[in-house]
Amino acid sequence: GESVGLHLPTLSVQEGDNSIINCAYSNSASDYFIWYKQESGKGPQFIIDIRSNMDKRQGQRVTVLLNKTVKHLSLQIAATQPGDSAVYFCAERPDSWGKLQFGAGTQVVVTP
Amino acid sequence: NAGVMQNPRHLVRRRGQEARLRCSPVKGHSHVYWYRQLPEEGLKFMVYLQKENIIDESGMPKERFSAEFPKEGPSILRIQQVVRGDSAAYFCASSPEQSSGNTIYFGEGSWLTVV
Numbered sequence: 001g002e003s004v005g006l007h008l009p010t011l012s013v014q015e016g017d018n019s020i021i022n023c024a025y026s027n028s029a030s031d032y033f034i035w036y037k038q039e040s041g042k043g044p045q046f047i048i049d050i051r052s053n054m055d056k057r058q059g060q061r062v063t064v065l066l067n068k069t070v071k072h073l074s075l076q077i078a079a080t081q082p083g084d085s086a087v088y089f090c091a092e093r094p095d096s097w098g099k100l101q102f103g104a105g106t107q108v109v110v111t112p
Numbered sequence: 113n114a115g116v117m118q119n120p121r122h123l124v125r126r127r128g129q130e131a132r133l134r135c136s137p138v139k140g141h142s143h144v145y146w147y148r149q150l151p152e153e154g155l156k157f158m159v160y161l162q163k164e165n166i167i168d169e170s171g172m173p174k175e176r177f178s179a180e181f182p183k184e185g186p187s188i189l190r191i192q193q194v195v196r197g198d199s200a201a202y203f204c205a206s207s208p209e210q211s212s213g214n215t216i217y218f219g220e221g222s223w224l225t226v227v
Contacts, residue, residue, distance in 0.1 A: 036218075043116075043203055043218035044155065089154055098145040098207050098216055099168060102154035 010107045013084075019077040021106045023090035026071060030092035034100065035064060035075045039086045047075070047088075077108075085110045115139065116219035117186075118204050124225045131191040131198070133222045137206030141217075144187045146179055149201040149221070161187060194226045 013019045025033070031052045036044035048059045050066050050073075057064050063076040073090050087107050091100040117136040125131050137144050142162055147155040148171075160168040161181035172179065176194075181187040191198055201221045208215060 041220075043220045045218075046216070091155075098143055098160055098205060099157050100155075100216075101157070102147075104154045105152075 009104070010109065012109045012111060013080045015080060015082060015110055015112050017080055019075075019080045019084070019108060021075045021077075021088050021090075021108065023073040023075075023103050024071060025073060025090070025092050025103075027092060027094045027101065028071070030094050030101075032093040033064070033066060033073050034091045034093075035062075035073075036089045036091060036102075037084075037086045038089060038105070044089060080108075080110050082110050082112070084108060116204055116206050116217050118202075118219035118222050120222060121220065122223045122225070124227060125194050126227055127195055128193050131194050131224055133189040133191075133202050133204075133224070135187040135189070135204030135206075135219060137187070137204070138208075138217055141206035141208050143207045143209070144181050145205045145207075145216075146187075146189050147203045147205065147218075149203060151200075155203060158189075191224070194224070196226045199224055199226045 034049040035047040037047050038044045048062050048064050050057045050064045055066050061078045065074045077084055085108055087105040089102050089105045091102045093100055115138040119134050123131055144161045146158040148158055149155045158171040159179045161179060163181055164183050176192045178190045201223050203218050203221045205216050205218045
Protein backbone atom coordinates (compact mmCIF):
# COMPACT_ATOMS: atom_id res chain seq x y z
CA GLY A 1 0.00 0.00 0.00
CA GLU A 2 0.95 3.62 -0.07
CA SER A 3 3.34 4.68 2.64
CA VAL A 4 5.65 7.29 3.95
CA GLY A 5 9.30 6.34 4.13
CA LEU A 6 12.65 7.81 5.02
CA HIS A 7 15.90 7.52 3.07
CA LEU A 8 18.38 7.30 5.97
CA PRO A 9 17.86 5.43 9.20
CA THR A 10 20.68 7.21 11.08
CA LEU A 11 22.22 10.62 10.64
CA SER A 12 25.35 11.71 12.50
CA VAL A 13 25.87 15.45 12.64
CA GLN A 14 28.55 17.54 14.24
CA GLU A 15 27.33 20.13 16.69
CA GLY A 16 26.85 23.44 14.93
CA ASP A 17 26.39 21.92 11.48
CA ASN A 18 23.11 21.86 9.60
CA SER A 19 21.07 18.66 9.44
CA ILE A 20 18.90 17.52 6.57
CA ILE A 21 16.42 14.71 7.05
CA ASN A 22 14.62 13.37 4.00
CA CYS A 23 11.29 11.68 3.56
CA ALA A 24 9.54 10.15 0.56
CA TYR A 25 5.79 9.85 0.43
CA SER A 26 3.61 8.10 -2.08
CA ASN A 27 0.04 9.09 -1.23
CA SER A 28 -0.78 11.88 -3.66
CA ALA A 29 -4.06 12.54 -1.81
CA SER A 30 -2.23 13.79 1.27
CA ASP A 31 -2.77 17.49 1.80
CA TYR A 32 -0.82 18.01 4.97
CA PHE A 33 2.58 16.98 6.26
CA ILE A 34 4.11 17.17 9.70
CA TRP A 35 7.53 16.58 11.21
CA TYR A 36 7.75 15.17 14.72
CA LYS A 37 10.65 14.73 17.10
CA GLN A 38 10.63 11.81 19.50
CA GLU A 39 13.08 11.50 22.35
CA SER A 40 13.68 8.17 24.01
CA GLY A 41 10.75 7.10 26.17
CA LYS A 42 8.58 10.04 25.17
CA GLY A 43 5.76 10.82 22.82
CA PRO A 44 6.08 12.58 19.46
CA GLN A 45 6.56 16.30 19.71
CA PHE A 46 5.35 18.58 16.92
CA ILE A 47 8.13 20.45 15.12
CA ILE A 48 6.66 22.01 12.01
CA ASP A 49 3.97 21.36 9.41
CA ILE A 50 3.29 22.28 5.82
CA ARG A 51 0.26 22.19 3.59
CA SER A 52 0.40 20.68 0.14
CA ASN A 53 -0.17 24.06 -1.50
CA MET A 54 3.15 25.31 -0.12
CA ASP A 55 6.70 24.34 -0.97
CA LYS A 56 8.57 25.84 1.96
CA ARG A 57 7.91 26.82 5.52
CA GLN A 58 10.29 28.11 8.14
CA GLY A 59 10.23 27.94 11.89
CA GLN A 60 12.76 28.59 14.57
CA ARG A 61 15.96 26.91 13.32
CA VAL A 62 13.90 24.53 11.20
CA THR A 63 12.74 24.61 7.60
CA VAL A 64 10.48 22.13 5.85
CA LEU A 65 10.62 21.76 2.08
CA LEU A 66 7.97 20.01 0.04
CA ASN A 67 8.52 18.85 -3.52
CA LYS A 68 5.26 17.47 -4.83
CA THR A 69 6.71 16.64 -8.23
CA VAL A 70 8.91 13.93 -6.77
CA LYS A 71 6.84 13.45 -3.59
CA HIS A 72 9.67 14.41 -1.32
CA LEU A 73 9.70 16.13 2.04
CA SER A 74 12.73 17.33 3.96
CA LEU A 75 13.48 18.87 7.34
CA GLN A 76 16.45 21.14 7.73
CA ILE A 77 17.76 21.94 11.18
CA ALA A 78 20.16 24.85 11.39
CA ALA A 79 23.09 24.87 13.82
CA THR A 80 22.30 21.45 15.23
CA GLN A 81 22.59 21.20 19.00
CA PRO A 82 23.01 18.22 21.34
CA GLY A 83 19.37 18.64 22.36
CA ASP A 84 18.38 17.90 18.77
CA SER A 85 19.47 14.27 19.18
CA ALA A 86 16.29 12.24 18.75
CA VAL A 87 14.31 10.24 16.22
CA TYR A 88 12.56 12.36 13.62
CA PHE A 89 9.41 11.24 11.87
CA CYS A 90 7.58 12.66 8.94
CA ALA A 91 3.86 12.09 8.81
CA GLU A 92 1.22 12.71 6.19
CA ARG A 93 -2.50 13.15 6.40
CA PRO A 94 -4.33 11.27 3.66
CA ASP A 95 -7.80 12.10 4.99
CA SER A 96 -9.02 13.00 8.47
CA TRP A 97 -7.14 15.22 10.87
CA GLY A 98 -5.77 12.84 13.42
CA LYS A 99 -5.32 9.84 11.16
CA LEU A 100 -1.70 10.37 10.31
CA GLN A 101 0.56 8.04 8.37
CA PHE A 102 4.05 8.00 9.84
CA GLY A 103 7.35 7.11 8.28
CA ALA A 104 9.82 4.76 9.94
CA GLY A 105 11.98 7.49 11.47
CA THR A 106 15.54 8.80 11.28
CA GLN A 107 17.81 8.72 14.29
CA VAL A 108 19.80 11.95 14.52
CA VAL A 109 22.95 11.79 16.61
CA VAL A 110 24.71 15.03 17.37
CA THR A 111 28.41 14.69 18.09
CA PRO A 112 30.52 17.33 19.84
CA ASN B 113 2.77 17.50 25.20
CA ALA B 114 0.08 19.90 26.32
CA GLY B 115 -1.74 17.73 28.81
CA VAL B 116 -2.62 14.39 27.22
CA MET B 117 -2.31 12.01 30.15
CA GLN B 118 -1.76 8.33 29.69
CA ASN B 119 -1.59 5.64 32.29
CA PRO B 120 -0.07 3.38 33.14
CA ARG B 121 3.23 4.45 31.64
CA HIS B 122 4.56 0.92 31.84
CA LEU B 123 2.57 -2.27 32.04
CA VAL B 124 3.73 -5.88 32.19
CA ARG B 125 1.25 -8.62 31.41
CA ARG B 126 1.55 -12.37 31.05
CA ARG B 127 0.31 -14.00 27.89
CA GLY B 128 -3.45 -14.44 28.04
CA GLN B 129 -4.09 -11.57 30.44
CA GLU B 130 -5.91 -8.35 29.66
CA ALA B 131 -4.32 -4.94 29.28
CA ARG B 132 -6.21 -1.70 29.80
CA LEU B 133 -4.62 1.56 28.75
CA ARG B 134 -6.16 4.88 29.67
CA CYS B 135 -5.99 8.26 28.02
CA SER B 136 -7.28 11.56 29.30
CA PRO B 137 -7.24 14.10 26.46
CA VAL B 138 -6.39 17.75 26.74
CA LYS B 139 -9.22 19.54 28.50
CA GLY B 140 -11.78 20.58 25.94
CA HIS B 141 -10.60 18.18 23.26
CA SER B 142 -13.33 15.97 21.90
CA HIS B 143 -11.28 13.84 19.50
CA VAL B 144 -9.02 11.01 20.61
CA TYR B 145 -6.70 8.85 18.53
CA TRP B 146 -4.72 5.76 19.45
CA TYR B 147 -1.49 4.76 17.77
CA ARG B 148 0.83 1.81 18.24
CA GLN B 149 4.58 1.91 17.88
CA LEU B 150 6.64 -1.25 17.56
CA PRO B 151 10.36 -1.04 18.42
CA GLU B 152 12.32 1.03 15.90
CA GLU B 153 9.24 1.69 13.79
CA GLY B 154 6.96 4.62 13.17
CA LEU B 155 3.59 5.06 14.77
CA LYS B 156 0.67 3.21 13.21
CA PHE B 157 -2.85 4.56 13.44
CA MET B 158 -5.30 2.31 15.26
CA VAL B 159 -8.54 4.11 16.02
CA TYR B 160 -10.21 7.52 16.06
CA LEU B 161 -12.92 8.23 18.60
CA GLN B 162 -15.18 11.05 19.58
CA LYS B 163 -17.27 11.05 22.73
CA GLU B 164 -19.31 7.80 22.74
CA ASN B 165 -18.54 7.14 19.09
CA ILE B 166 -15.96 5.20 17.14
CA ILE B 167 -15.31 7.22 13.99
CA ASP B 168 -12.59 5.17 12.32
CA GLU B 169 -11.22 1.86 13.53
CA SER B 170 -9.54 0.84 10.32
CA GLY B 171 -6.20 0.33 12.08
CA MET B 172 -7.48 -1.90 14.85
CA PRO B 173 -6.78 -5.62 14.76
CA LYS B 174 -10.02 -7.49 14.17
CA GLU B 175 -9.82 -9.51 17.34
CA ARG B 176 -8.91 -8.90 20.97
CA PHE B 177 -8.62 -5.10 20.63
CA SER B 178 -11.32 -2.62 21.51
CA ALA B 179 -11.51 1.07 22.31
CA GLU B 180 -14.01 3.40 23.87
CA PHE B 181 -14.33 7.06 24.75
CA PRO B 182 -17.28 7.35 27.15
CA LYS B 183 -19.24 10.47 27.88
CA GLU B 184 -17.47 10.72 31.22
CA GLY B 185 -13.95 9.57 31.95
CA PRO B 186 -10.90 8.67 29.93
CA SER B 187 -10.62 6.83 26.68
CA ILE B 188 -9.73 3.16 27.16
CA LEU B 189 -7.81 0.88 24.84
CA ARG B 190 -8.42 -2.69 25.84
CA ILE B 191 -6.40 -5.68 24.71
CA GLN B 192 -7.74 -9.07 25.66
CA GLN B 193 -5.69 -12.27 25.86
CA VAL B 194 -2.44 -10.48 25.14
CA VAL B 195 0.29 -12.16 23.11
CA ARG B 196 3.98 -11.32 22.84
CA GLY B 197 3.39 -9.50 19.58
CA ASP B 198 1.26 -6.96 21.43
CA SER B 199 4.37 -5.65 23.18
CA ALA B 200 4.69 -2.08 21.98
CA ALA B 201 4.29 1.54 22.95
CA TYR B 202 0.71 2.77 22.67
CA PHE B 203 0.24 6.48 22.15
CA CYS B 204 -2.88 8.50 22.55
CA ALA B 205 -3.40 11.85 20.89
CA SER B 206 -6.18 14.38 21.12
CA SER B 207 -7.41 17.36 19.16
CA PRO B 208 -10.18 19.92 19.35
CA GLU B 209 -13.06 20.06 16.90
CA GLN B 210 -11.13 22.03 14.32
CA SER B 211 -7.47 21.16 14.30
CA SER B 212 -4.28 21.57 12.42
CA GLY B 213 -1.08 19.66 12.88
CA ASN B 214 0.16 21.62 15.83
CA THR B 215 -3.05 21.09 17.77
CA ILE B 216 -2.84 17.32 17.67
CA TYR B 217 -1.16 16.57 20.98
CA PHE B 218 0.39 13.25 21.84
CA GLY B 219 0.72 11.73 25.27
CA GLU B 220 3.91 10.21 26.62
CA GLY B 221 2.74 6.72 25.80
CA SER B 222 2.04 3.46 27.59
CA TRP B 223 4.70 0.78 27.18
CA LEU B 224 3.19 -2.70 27.22
CA THR B 225 5.44 -5.70 27.74
CA VAL B 226 3.98 -9.16 27.39
CA VAL B 227 5.99 -11.91 29.06
